[in-house]
Amino acid sequence: MLFIDLAAQQAAMGASLAERISAVLAHNHYILGPELSELESRLEKFTGAASCLGCASGSSALELALTAFGLGPGDAVITTPFTFVATAESIARTGATPVFVDIEPETLNLDARHLEPALVAIERGDQRVYPLPAQARSGRLRAAAIVTVDIFGRPCAYDAILGAAGKHGLRVLEDAAQSFGATWRHRLACNLGCDAAATSFFPTKPLGCYGDGGAVFTNDPEIAAMVDSLRYHGRASRDGKYDNVRPGMNGRLDTLQAAILLAKLEIFPREISLRQACARRYDSLIAGSGLPEAGLLPPPLPDEDGTDSVWAQYTVQLPPGCPRDDVADFLRRLQIPSAAHYPRGLHMQGAFAGLGYAAGDFPVTDQACARVLSLPMHPYLEEEAQARVISALESAVRECRPRTPETV
Numbered sequence: 001m002l003f004i005d006l007a008a009q010q011a012a013m014g015a016s017l018a019e020r021i022s023a024v025l026a027h028n029h030y031i032l033g034p035e036l037s038e039l040e041s042r043l044e045k046f047t048g049a050a051s052c053l054g055c056a057s058g059s060s061a062l063e064l065a066l067t068a069f070g071l072g073p074g075d076a077v078i079t080t081p082f083t084f085v086a087t088a089e090s091i092a093r094t095g096a097t098p099v100f101v102d103i104e105p106e107t108l109n110l111d112a113r114h115l116e117p118a119l120v121a122i123e124r125g126d127q128r129v130y131p132l133p134a135q136a137r138s139g140r141l142r143a144a145a146i147v148t149v150d151i152f153g154r155p156c157a158y159d160a161i162l163g164a165a166g167k168h169g170l171r172v173l174e175d176a177a178q179s180f181g182a183t184w185r186h187r188l189a190c191n192l193g194c195d196a197a198a199t200s201f202f203p204t205k206p207l208g209c210y211g212d213g214g215a216v217f218t219n220d221p222e223i224a225a226m227v228d229s230l231r232y233h234g235r236a237s238r239d240g241k242y243d244n245v246r247p248g249m250n251g252r253l254d255t256l257q258a259a260i261l262l263a264k265l266e267i268f269p270r271e272i273s274l275r276q277a278c279a280r281r282y283d284s285l286i287a288g289s290g291l292p293e294a295g296l297l298p299p300p301l302p303d304e305d306g307t308d309s310v311w312a313q314y315t316v317q318l319p320p321g322c323p324r325d326d327v328a329d330f331l332r333r334l335q336i337p338s339a340a341h342y343p344r345g346l347h348m349q350g351a352f353a354g355l356g357y358a359a360g361d362f363p364v365t366d367q368a369c370a371r372v373l374s375l376p377m378h379p380y381l382e383e384e385a386q387a388r389v390i391s392a393l394e395s396a397v398r399e400c401r402p403r404t405p406e407t408v
C-alpha cells in the first residue's frame with residue numbers, strides 16, 4: 001500500500017502530461033515561458049483571487065509575501081507552532097520574530113481565542129499574560145501580522161482571525177501549502193479574505209508538480225507587483241531585467257513545472273472530490289469500529305455548508321498514552337505506511353531555540369504532537385485498502401500498552 005500514489009495519478013492524466021512537457025521542449029522558454037502565465041491565469045480563475053504569482057517553492061512564496069508586507073526586525077508575527085518548519089522559518093528570514101499561539105484541540109488549527117491574550121502580552125512585553133519569545137519580553141516588538149496555516153488541508157476559523165486582525169491593524173498571510181482546493185463558506189483557499197496566501201506545489205501536496213514549486217495569491221495589486229519584482233531579483237518592471245531596484249531573490253516557478261501543473265489541473269477538481277470521498281469512507285469505517293471508544297480521535301467533520309478540507313492528510317489522534325511508534329511498527333509489518341505530522345512543535349525545534357520558549361508553553365500542541373498519526377491518503381485509494389488500514393489500526397490500538405511509569 002502507498003501513502004500517496006503518484007503513479008496512479010500519472011495514469012489518470014493520460015497523454016496530456018507528455019503533450020504539455022513536449023510543448024515546452026519545443027519552444028525552449030524554460031524561465032517565465034508561456035505556460036507560467038497560462039497557469040497563473042487558470043489559478044486566478046480557479047480561486048477567484050485577482051493575482052497568482054508562481055514561485056520557486058511554497059517556502060519562497062511565504063517569504064516573498066511576508067517581504068512584500070514590509071516586515072522586518074522589530075515586527076512580531078503570530079503563527080502556530082503546529083506546522084511544517086517553513087511557516088516560521090519564512091517569518092524569521094524577513095528579520096521579524098515569530099510569536100507562537102496554541103492550537104484548537106480538534107482541528108489543530110491556530111486557536112483564535114489565543115490572539116487577544118498574545119497581542120496584549122506583546123504590547124506589554126509581559127509573558128505572564130501569554131508565553132512570549134525572549135525578543136518580545138522587553139515590550140519593544142510591534143505586532144504586525146498573523147500567518148495562519150490550514151493544517152492538513154482544513155481552512156482555519158477565518159471570521160475570528162480576520163476580525164482580530166482588522167481590530168489590531170495586522171496583515172494576514174494564509175499558509176495554504178496544504179489546503180489548495182479546500183473551501184471555506186463556498187470560497188476557495190487562497191482567496192479567503194487574507195491580505196495574501198501562499199501555497200506549495202511540492203509533489204505530495206494536493207496540487208503537486210514534479211519538483212519544487214509554489215505560488216502567492218492576493219487581491220492587492222501593490223502586494224502582487226512587489227512579489228512579481230521580488231521573485232525576479234527586485235527588478236523595476238517586467239521589461240527591466242537589468243534595472244534592479246530592491247534586493248529580491250531567484251524565486252520564480254519554472255516553465256516545465258507550470259506545464260506539469262496545467263496537465264494536473266485538468267484532473268484536479270475530480271481529485272478533490274475523490275479525496276473528500278476517501279475521507280468520508282475513513283470517517284465511517286472509524287465510526288463503525290471500536291476505535292472511538294478506545295479513545296482515538298478522528299479529524300473533525302466540516303462544520304458548515306460549503307466548507308471542506310482538501311485532505312492533504314487524514315490525521316487521527318491516537319488514544320492518550322498509546323505509543324505512536326508501536327502503532328506505526330504494527331502497521332508497517334502489515335505493509336501499511338503511516339507518518340507523524342508533526343512529532344515536535346516548532347517552539348521545541350533547535351532552529352527556534354533562540355526564541356527561548358519553554359516546554360509546556362503550548363500544551364495543546366504538545367498533546368497533538370504526541371498523538372497524531374497520518375494514514376495513507378490519496379485520490380486513488382480504494383475502499384478495500386482503507387478497510388484494511390482501519391482494521392489494522394484497531395488491532396494495533398487494542399495491543400498498545402499505555403506507558404505507565406512502571407513500564408517506561
Ligand SMILES: *Cc1c(COP(=O)(O)O)cnc(C)c1O
Pocket residue numbers: 057058059060083084086087149175177178200201202212213214
Ligand atoms: C509544505 C509546506 C510548506 C513549504 O512548502 P515547500 O514547497 O516545500 O517549500 C510550508 N508550509 C506548510 C504548512 C507546508 O505543509
